[in-house]
Amino acid sequence: MKPTIALVGRPNVGKSTLFNRLTKTRDALVADQPGLTRDRHYGHGKVGGKPYFVVDTGGFEPVVDEGIMMEMARQTLQAVDEADAIVFIVDGRVGITPQDKLIAQRLRQTERPVWVAVNKVEGMNRGVVTADFFELGLGDPVAISASHGEGVRELIGEVLDGFQVDTDDTEADHPKFAVIGRPNVGKSTLVNAVLGEERVIAFDQPGTTRDSVYIDFERNASHYTIIDTAGVRRRGKVNETIEKFSVIKTMQAVEDANVAVLVLDATQEVSDQDARLASFVLETGRALVVAVNKWEAASAEQRDRIKREISRKLAFLEFARFHYISALAGQGVGDLFKSIDAAYAAAMVKLPTPKLTRALQLAIERQQPPLSGRIRPKLRYAHQGGMNPPVIVIHGNALEQVPDSYWRYLEHCFIKTFKLQGTPLRVQYKRSDNPYEGQAGGGKKPR
Incomplete structure:
Protein backbone atom coordinates (compact mmCIF):
# COMPACT_ATOMS: atom_id res chain seq x y z
CA MET A 1 0.00 0.00 0.00
CA ASP A 161 11.36 5.52 6.32
CA GLY A 162 8.50 4.92 8.73
CA PHE A 163 6.37 3.00 6.23
CA GLN A 164 6.42 -0.44 4.69
CA VAL A 165 6.03 0.51 1.03
CA ASP A 166 4.98 -1.89 -1.71
CA THR A 167 7.40 -1.18 -4.54
CA ASP A 168 5.13 -2.84 -7.14
CA ASP A 169 3.13 0.14 -8.34
CA THR A 170 1.91 -1.37 -11.59
CA GLU A 171 -1.64 -0.20 -12.31
CA ALA A 172 -4.14 -1.79 -14.66
CA ASP A 173 -5.72 0.23 -17.42
CA HIS A 174 -9.00 1.80 -16.39
CA PRO A 175 -11.36 4.54 -17.61
CA LYS A 176 -10.18 8.09 -17.02
CA PHE A 177 -12.87 10.68 -17.68
CA ALA A 178 -12.77 14.48 -17.53
CA VAL A 179 -15.82 16.50 -16.48
CA ILE A 180 -15.85 19.68 -18.58
CA GLY A 181 -18.16 22.59 -19.29
CA ARG A 182 -18.74 26.28 -18.82
CA PRO A 183 -18.49 27.81 -15.33
CA ASN A 184 -21.28 27.11 -12.83
CA VAL A 185 -23.02 24.33 -14.78
CA GLY A 186 -22.55 21.89 -11.88
CA LYS A 187 -19.32 20.06 -12.72
CA SER A 188 -18.01 19.86 -9.15
CA THR A 189 -21.48 18.95 -7.88
CA LEU A 190 -21.52 16.09 -10.38
CA VAL A 191 -18.05 14.95 -9.25
CA ASN A 192 -19.23 14.91 -5.63
CA ALA A 193 -22.38 12.98 -6.64
CA VAL A 194 -20.26 10.40 -8.44
CA LEU A 195 -17.93 9.99 -5.45
CA GLY A 196 -20.66 10.11 -2.80
CA GLU A 197 -18.84 12.78 -0.78
CA GLU A 198 -17.99 16.48 -0.92
CA ARG A 199 -14.62 15.76 -2.47
CA VAL A 200 -14.25 19.07 -4.34
CA ILE A 201 -15.56 22.51 -3.51
CA ALA A 202 -18.99 23.14 -5.01
CA PHE A 203 -19.74 26.84 -4.44
CA ASP A 204 -22.43 29.04 -5.94
CA GLN A 205 -19.87 31.20 -7.66
CA PRO A 206 -18.50 30.84 -11.21
CA GLY A 207 -14.81 29.93 -11.36
CA THR A 208 -14.56 28.16 -7.98
CA THR A 209 -12.50 25.36 -9.53
CA ARG A 210 -9.29 26.69 -11.06
CA ASP A 211 -7.17 23.59 -11.44
CA SER A 212 -7.78 20.11 -12.86
CA VAL A 213 -8.23 17.70 -9.96
CA TYR A 214 -7.52 13.97 -10.56
CA ILE A 215 -9.33 11.56 -8.23
CA ASP A 216 -9.04 7.75 -8.24
CA PHE A 217 -12.04 5.77 -6.98
CA GLU A 218 -13.85 2.46 -7.30
CA ARG A 219 -17.45 1.82 -8.28
CA ASN A 220 -19.01 -1.64 -8.44
CA ALA A 221 -15.53 -3.18 -8.11
CA SER A 222 -14.29 -1.23 -11.14
CA HIS A 223 -11.44 1.31 -10.96
CA TYR A 224 -11.88 4.83 -12.41
CA THR A 225 -10.14 8.20 -12.45
CA ILE A 226 -12.37 11.27 -12.59
CA ILE A 227 -10.95 14.71 -13.46
CA ASP A 228 -12.75 17.81 -12.22
CA THR A 229 -11.80 20.76 -14.44
CA ALA A 230 -12.11 24.52 -14.41
CA GLY A 231 -15.05 26.07 -16.24
CA VAL A 232 -14.10 27.36 -19.68
CA ARG A 233 -15.56 30.72 -20.68
CA ARG A 234 -15.41 32.23 -24.13
CA ARG A 235 -12.04 33.73 -24.96
CA GLY A 236 -13.14 37.38 -24.69
CA LYS A 237 -14.00 36.86 -21.02
CA VAL A 238 -10.77 35.10 -20.00
CA ASN A 239 -8.80 38.00 -18.61
CA GLU A 240 -6.90 36.88 -15.51
CA THR A 241 -3.59 35.09 -16.08
CA ILE A 242 -4.61 32.44 -13.55
CA GLU A 243 -7.85 31.73 -15.41
CA LYS A 244 -5.96 31.43 -18.69
CA PHE A 245 -3.77 28.75 -17.10
CA SER A 246 -6.94 27.03 -15.83
CA VAL A 247 -8.30 26.84 -19.37
CA ILE A 248 -5.02 25.28 -20.53
CA LYS A 249 -5.23 22.74 -17.72
CA THR A 250 -8.78 21.84 -18.81
CA MET A 251 -7.65 21.28 -22.39
CA GLN A 252 -4.74 19.15 -21.17
CA ALA A 253 -7.12 17.13 -19.00
CA VAL A 254 -9.29 16.35 -22.05
CA GLU A 255 -6.24 15.15 -23.97
CA ASP A 256 -5.14 13.07 -20.96
CA ALA A 257 -8.56 11.44 -20.53
CA ASN A 258 -10.17 8.55 -22.39
CA VAL A 259 -13.68 10.00 -22.09
CA ALA A 260 -14.94 13.57 -21.72
CA VAL A 261 -18.23 14.26 -19.93
CA LEU A 262 -19.58 17.56 -21.27
CA VAL A 263 -21.93 19.15 -18.73
CA LEU A 264 -24.67 21.48 -20.00
CA ASP A 265 -27.08 23.58 -17.94
CA ALA A 266 -30.71 22.73 -18.69
CA THR A 267 -31.85 26.15 -17.42
CA GLN A 268 -29.65 28.01 -19.93
CA GLU A 269 -29.29 28.03 -23.69
CA VAL A 270 -26.74 25.87 -25.46
CA SER A 271 -24.05 28.48 -26.11
CA ASP A 272 -21.40 28.78 -28.79
CA GLN A 273 -18.87 28.00 -26.07
CA ASP A 274 -20.60 24.67 -25.41
CA ALA A 275 -20.32 23.87 -29.11
CA ARG A 276 -16.64 24.91 -29.16
CA LEU A 277 -15.86 22.66 -26.19
CA ALA A 278 -17.60 19.75 -27.91
CA SER A 279 -15.64 20.49 -31.09
CA PHE A 280 -12.37 20.45 -29.15
CA VAL A 281 -13.23 17.02 -27.74
CA LEU A 282 -14.01 15.83 -31.26
CA GLU A 283 -10.73 17.26 -32.61
CA THR A 284 -8.71 15.49 -29.90
CA GLY A 285 -10.53 12.25 -30.74
CA ARG A 286 -11.78 11.59 -27.22
CA ALA A 287 -14.93 9.62 -26.48
CA LEU A 288 -17.78 11.80 -25.27
CA VAL A 289 -20.83 11.61 -23.02
CA VAL A 290 -23.12 14.64 -22.62
CA ALA A 291 -24.82 15.32 -19.27
CA VAL A 292 -27.61 17.91 -19.33
CA ASN A 293 -27.59 18.96 -15.68
CA LYS A 294 -30.13 20.78 -13.45
CA TRP A 295 -32.97 18.94 -15.19
CA GLU A 296 -35.08 19.13 -12.03
CA ALA A 297 -34.83 22.94 -12.03
CA ALA A 298 -35.78 23.38 -15.70
CA SER A 299 -39.34 24.26 -16.65
CA ALA A 300 -41.20 22.35 -19.37
CA GLU A 301 -40.50 25.22 -21.76
CA GLN A 302 -36.77 25.17 -20.92
CA ARG A 303 -36.61 21.40 -21.41
CA ASP A 304 -38.20 21.61 -24.86
CA ARG A 305 -35.93 24.50 -25.82
CA ILE A 306 -32.65 22.82 -24.85
CA LYS A 307 -33.60 19.63 -26.72
CA ARG A 308 -34.24 21.69 -29.85
CA GLU A 309 -30.93 23.53 -29.41
CA ILE A 310 -29.04 20.26 -28.93
CA SER A 311 -30.49 18.97 -32.22
CA ARG A 312 -29.53 22.21 -33.98
CA LYS A 313 -26.21 23.26 -32.42
CA LEU A 314 -24.73 19.89 -31.42
CA ALA A 315 -25.87 17.78 -34.35
CA PHE A 316 -22.24 16.80 -35.02
CA LEU A 317 -22.28 14.80 -31.75
CA GLU A 318 -24.54 12.10 -33.10
CA PHE A 319 -22.05 9.46 -31.93
CA ALA A 320 -22.43 10.52 -28.26
CA ARG A 321 -25.07 9.57 -25.73
CA PHE A 322 -27.06 12.29 -23.95
CA HIS A 323 -28.31 12.07 -20.37
CA TYR A 324 -30.69 14.41 -18.57
CA ILE A 325 -29.63 14.44 -14.93
CA SER A 326 -29.71 16.25 -11.61
CA ALA A 327 -26.27 16.13 -9.99
CA LEU A 328 -27.62 17.90 -6.89
CA ALA A 329 -30.30 15.24 -6.34
CA GLY A 330 -28.18 12.38 -7.70
CA GLN A 331 -30.74 11.54 -10.38
CA GLY A 332 -29.44 9.81 -13.51
CA VAL A 333 -25.81 9.61 -12.31
CA GLY A 334 -25.83 5.80 -12.33
CA ASP A 335 -26.99 5.69 -15.95
CA LEU A 336 -24.17 8.07 -16.82
CA PHE A 337 -21.65 5.37 -15.86
CA LYS A 338 -23.14 2.90 -18.33
CA SER A 339 -22.41 5.34 -21.14
CA ILE A 340 -18.93 6.13 -19.79
CA ASP A 341 -18.09 2.42 -19.70
CA ALA A 342 -19.48 1.91 -23.22
CA ALA A 343 -17.61 4.93 -24.60
CA TYR A 344 -14.35 3.77 -22.99
CA ALA A 345 -14.78 0.27 -24.38
CA ALA A 346 -15.44 1.70 -27.85
CA ALA A 347 -12.45 4.04 -27.67
CA MET A 348 -10.06 1.24 -26.63
CA VAL A 349 -11.51 -1.51 -28.83
CA LYS A 350 -9.19 -3.84 -30.77
CA LEU A 351 -10.44 -4.59 -34.27
CA PRO A 352 -8.95 -7.62 -36.09
CA THR A 353 -7.84 -7.00 -39.67
CA PRO A 354 -9.98 -9.83 -41.18
CA LYS A 355 -13.14 -8.45 -39.58
CA LEU A 356 -12.32 -4.89 -40.67
CA THR A 357 -11.64 -6.00 -44.23
CA ARG A 358 -14.90 -7.98 -44.32
CA ALA A 359 -16.83 -4.95 -43.01
CA LEU A 360 -15.17 -2.82 -45.72
CA GLN A 361 -16.15 -5.28 -48.45
CA LEU A 362 -19.77 -5.39 -47.24
CA ALA A 363 -19.90 -1.58 -47.26
CA ILE A 364 -18.54 -1.50 -50.84
CA GLU A 365 -21.09 -4.13 -51.93
CA ARG A 366 -23.89 -1.92 -50.64
CA GLN A 367 -22.46 1.24 -52.20
CA GLN A 368 -19.34 1.50 -54.37
CA PRO A 369 -17.17 4.62 -54.37
CA PRO A 370 -18.22 6.96 -57.18
CA LEU A 371 -16.34 7.14 -60.45
CA SER A 372 -13.70 9.80 -60.84
CA GLY A 373 -13.66 10.37 -64.60
CA ARG A 374 -13.20 6.88 -66.01
CA ILE A 375 -11.49 5.58 -62.88
CA ARG A 376 -13.22 3.95 -59.93
CA PRO A 377 -11.10 3.92 -56.77
CA LYS A 378 -10.20 0.46 -55.48
CA LEU A 379 -10.51 -0.12 -51.71
CA ARG A 380 -8.71 -3.41 -51.02
CA TYR A 381 -8.32 -4.04 -47.28
CA ALA A 382 -8.36 -2.31 -43.87
CA HIS A 383 -6.50 -2.59 -40.58
CA GLN A 384 -6.51 -0.76 -37.26
CA GLY A 385 -4.03 2.08 -36.95
CA GLY A 386 -4.63 3.21 -33.37
CA MET A 387 -6.94 3.55 -30.36
CA ASN A 388 -8.47 6.39 -28.35
CA PRO A 389 -9.83 7.23 -30.89
CA PRO A 390 -10.03 4.10 -33.04
CA VAL A 391 -8.22 4.65 -36.34
CA ILE A 392 -8.97 2.49 -39.38
CA VAL A 393 -6.48 2.58 -42.25
CA ILE A 394 -7.75 1.59 -45.70
CA HIS A 395 -5.35 0.50 -48.44
CA GLY A 396 -6.08 0.66 -52.16
CA ASN A 397 -5.62 2.60 -55.40
CA ALA A 398 -6.77 6.09 -56.43
CA LEU A 399 -8.02 6.68 -52.88
CA GLU A 400 -7.29 10.39 -53.14
CA GLN A 401 -10.20 10.52 -55.61
CA VAL A 402 -12.70 9.27 -53.02
CA PRO A 403 -14.97 12.17 -51.93
CA ASP A 404 -15.41 13.12 -48.26
CA SER A 405 -19.03 12.00 -48.36
CA TYR A 406 -17.95 8.43 -49.07
CA TRP A 407 -15.43 8.45 -46.23
CA ARG A 408 -18.25 9.57 -43.91
CA TYR A 409 -20.37 6.72 -45.27
CA LEU A 410 -17.59 4.25 -44.37
CA GLU A 411 -17.27 5.74 -40.89
CA HIS A 412 -20.98 5.15 -40.28
CA CYS A 413 -20.70 1.60 -41.59
CA PHE A 414 -17.81 0.76 -39.27
CA ILE A 415 -19.54 2.39 -36.28
CA LYS A 416 -22.71 0.41 -36.95
CA THR A 417 -20.92 -2.89 -37.61
CA PHE A 418 -18.72 -2.77 -34.50
CA LYS A 419 -21.22 -0.88 -32.29
CA LEU A 420 -18.77 1.91 -31.50
CA GLN A 421 -21.12 4.03 -29.39
CA GLY A 422 -19.69 7.15 -27.77
CA THR A 423 -16.39 7.57 -29.59
CA PRO A 424 -15.43 9.37 -32.78
CA LEU A 425 -13.80 7.26 -35.46
CA ARG A 426 -10.94 8.17 -37.76
CA VAL A 427 -10.80 6.62 -41.25
CA GLN A 428 -7.52 7.16 -43.10
CA TYR A 429 -6.40 5.93 -46.48
CA LYS A 430 -3.04 4.72 -47.72
CA ARG A 431 -2.47 4.49 -51.43
CA SER A 432 -0.78 1.37 -52.77
CA ASP A 433 2.35 2.26 -54.76
CA ASN A 434 2.52 1.35 -58.45
CA PRO A 435 5.80 -0.61 -58.92
CA TYR A 436 5.92 0.40 -62.62
CA GLU A 437 5.34 4.10 -62.03
CA GLY A 438 8.30 6.19 -63.19
CA GLN A 439 10.02 3.40 -65.16
CA ALA A 440 11.20 4.03 -68.71
CA GLY A 441 8.62 3.02 -71.29
CA GLY A 442 5.81 3.23 -68.75
CA GLY A 443 4.33 -0.22 -68.54
CA LYS A 444 0.98 -1.36 -67.31
CA LYS A 445 0.05 -2.39 -63.79
CA PRO A 446 -0.63 -6.13 -63.73
CA ARG A 447 -4.20 -7.19 -63.05
Missing part, protein backbone atom coordinates in the same frame (compact mmCIF):
# COMPACT_ATOMS: atom_id res chain seq x y z
CA LYS A 2 1.37 3.42 -0.95
CA PRO A 3 1.49 5.95 1.90
CA THR A 4 -0.32 9.24 1.39
CA ILE A 5 1.57 12.45 2.21
CA ALA A 6 -0.45 15.66 2.68
CA LEU A 7 1.18 19.05 2.09
CA VAL A 8 -0.34 21.72 4.33
CA GLY A 9 0.50 25.28 5.28
CA ARG A 10 -0.71 28.84 5.03
CA PRO A 11 -1.16 30.42 1.58
CA ASN A 12 1.83 31.08 -0.69
CA VAL A 13 4.48 29.09 1.17
CA GLY A 14 5.25 26.85 -1.85
CA LYS A 15 3.00 23.81 -1.41
CA SER A 16 2.17 23.52 -5.12
CA THR A 17 5.81 24.01 -6.10
CA LEU A 18 6.78 21.14 -3.78
CA PHE A 19 3.89 19.04 -5.17
CA ASN A 20 5.21 19.50 -8.72
CA ARG A 21 8.72 18.67 -7.55
CA LEU A 22 7.57 15.45 -5.82
CA THR A 23 5.41 14.27 -8.72
CA LYS A 24 7.87 15.45 -11.41
CA THR A 25 4.98 17.17 -13.19
CA ARG A 26 3.47 20.60 -13.64
CA ASP A 27 0.02 19.40 -12.63
CA ALA A 28 -0.48 22.00 -9.90
CA LEU A 29 -0.79 25.67 -10.88
CA VAL A 30 1.99 27.83 -9.45
CA ALA A 31 1.94 31.63 -9.29
CA ASP A 32 2.94 34.36 -6.87
CA GLN A 33 -0.63 34.76 -5.66
CA PRO A 34 -2.09 33.44 -2.37
CA GLY A 35 -5.12 31.14 -2.55
CA LEU A 36 -4.47 29.77 -6.02
CA THR A 37 -4.93 26.10 -5.03
CA ARG A 38 -8.42 25.46 -3.67
CA ASP A 39 -9.21 21.73 -3.86
CA ARG A 40 -7.22 18.72 -2.77
CA HIS A 41 -4.95 17.69 -5.64
CA TYR A 42 -3.54 14.14 -5.76
CA GLY A 43 -0.41 12.95 -7.54
CA HIS A 44 1.97 9.99 -7.68
CA GLY A 45 5.64 10.09 -6.81
CA LYS A 46 8.57 7.76 -6.20
CA VAL A 47 11.89 8.19 -4.42
CA GLY A 48 14.50 5.48 -3.96
CA GLY A 49 12.18 2.95 -5.56
CA LYS A 50 9.41 3.71 -3.04
CA PRO A 51 6.13 4.98 -4.52
CA TYR A 52 3.72 7.26 -2.66
CA PHE A 53 0.69 9.48 -3.07
CA VAL A 54 1.06 13.19 -2.41
CA VAL A 55 -1.80 15.62 -1.77
CA ASP A 56 -1.59 19.35 -2.50
CA THR A 57 -4.02 21.44 -0.45
CA GLY A 58 -5.24 25.01 -0.46
CA GLY A 59 -3.84 27.66 1.85
CA PHE A 60 -4.91 26.76 5.41
CA GLU A 61 -6.78 29.55 7.20
CA PRO A 62 -7.78 27.81 10.46
CA VAL A 63 -9.78 30.71 11.93
CA VAL A 64 -12.09 31.66 9.04
CA ASP A 65 -15.75 30.67 9.37
CA GLU A 66 -17.34 31.63 6.05
CA GLY A 67 -16.83 31.86 2.30
CA ILE A 68 -14.39 30.12 0.02
CA MET A 69 -11.53 30.22 2.54
CA MET A 70 -13.61 28.19 5.01
CA GLU A 71 -14.28 25.61 2.28
CA MET A 72 -10.54 25.46 1.53
CA ALA A 73 -9.78 24.93 5.23
CA ARG A 74 -12.34 22.10 5.37
CA GLN A 75 -10.72 20.45 2.35
CA THR A 76 -7.31 20.70 4.04
CA LEU A 77 -8.62 19.10 7.24
CA GLN A 78 -10.12 16.25 5.20
CA ALA A 79 -6.74 15.74 3.50
CA VAL A 80 -5.08 15.61 6.96
CA ASP A 81 -7.59 12.97 8.10
CA GLU A 82 -6.94 10.85 4.99
CA ALA A 83 -3.13 11.16 5.08
CA ASP A 84 -0.58 8.76 6.56
CA ALA A 85 1.94 11.57 7.05
CA ILE A 86 1.84 15.36 6.95
CA VAL A 87 4.45 17.78 5.66
CA PHE A 88 3.80 21.21 7.21
CA ILE A 89 5.40 23.81 4.95
CA VAL A 90 6.52 27.17 6.31
CA ASP A 91 8.33 30.12 4.71
CA GLY A 92 11.95 30.41 5.82
CA ARG A 93 12.28 33.93 4.42
CA VAL A 94 9.27 35.27 6.31
CA GLY A 95 9.93 33.38 9.53
CA ILE A 96 7.42 31.98 11.98
CA THR A 97 4.01 33.70 11.95
CA PRO A 98 0.98 33.63 14.28
CA GLN A 99 -0.88 31.68 11.61
CA ASP A 100 1.88 29.03 11.53
CA LYS A 101 1.43 28.62 15.29
CA LEU A 102 -2.33 28.12 14.91
CA ILE A 103 -1.82 25.50 12.19
CA ALA A 104 0.81 23.72 14.31
CA GLN A 105 -1.61 23.65 17.24
CA ARG A 106 -4.25 22.05 15.01
CA LEU A 107 -1.76 19.50 13.61
CA ARG A 108 -0.58 18.47 17.09
CA GLN A 109 -4.13 17.26 17.73
CA THR A 110 -3.88 14.70 14.91
CA GLU A 111 -2.45 11.22 15.30
CA ARG A 112 -0.47 11.52 12.07
CA PRO A 113 3.31 12.06 12.05
CA VAL A 114 4.19 15.62 11.05
CA TRP A 115 7.37 16.97 9.43
CA VAL A 116 8.07 20.71 9.32
CA ALA A 117 9.59 21.74 5.97
CA VAL A 118 11.17 25.20 6.04
CA ASN A 119 10.92 26.27 2.40
CA LYS A 120 12.65 28.97 0.31
CA VAL A 121 16.02 28.67 2.07
CA GLU A 122 18.20 28.79 -1.04
CA GLY A 123 21.32 30.89 -0.38
CA MET A 124 20.63 31.09 3.39
CA ASN A 125 22.26 29.60 6.48
CA ARG A 126 20.05 26.58 7.14
CA GLY A 127 20.86 26.31 10.85
CA VAL A 128 19.91 29.93 11.45
CA VAL A 129 16.76 29.77 9.30
CA THR A 130 15.34 26.66 10.94
CA ALA A 131 16.10 27.66 14.54
CA ASP A 132 12.91 29.68 15.06
CA PHE A 133 10.65 26.84 13.91
CA PHE A 134 11.55 24.53 16.82
CA GLU A 135 9.01 26.68 18.70
CA LEU A 136 6.20 24.91 16.76
CA GLY A 137 6.80 21.78 18.85
CA LEU A 138 6.65 19.39 15.88
CA GLY A 139 10.16 17.99 15.93
CA ASP A 140 13.28 19.00 14.02
CA PRO A 141 12.52 21.34 11.07
CA VAL A 142 13.99 20.33 7.71
CA ALA A 143 15.36 23.07 5.42
CA ILE A 144 14.36 22.73 1.74
CA SER A 145 14.03 24.69 -1.48
CA ALA A 146 11.05 23.35 -3.44
CA SER A 147 11.86 25.48 -6.49
CA HIS A 148 15.51 24.30 -6.64
CA GLY A 149 15.02 20.79 -5.25
CA GLU A 150 17.45 21.28 -2.35
CA GLY A 151 16.73 18.95 0.58
CA VAL A 152 13.51 17.61 -0.96
CA ARG A 153 14.75 14.07 -1.59
CA GLU A 154 16.15 13.83 1.94
CA LEU A 155 12.86 15.10 3.42
CA ILE A 156 10.66 12.58 1.58
CA GLY A 157 13.14 9.78 2.24
CA GLU A 158 12.86 10.54 5.96
CA VAL A 159 9.03 10.57 5.74
CA LEU A 160 8.93 7.22 3.92
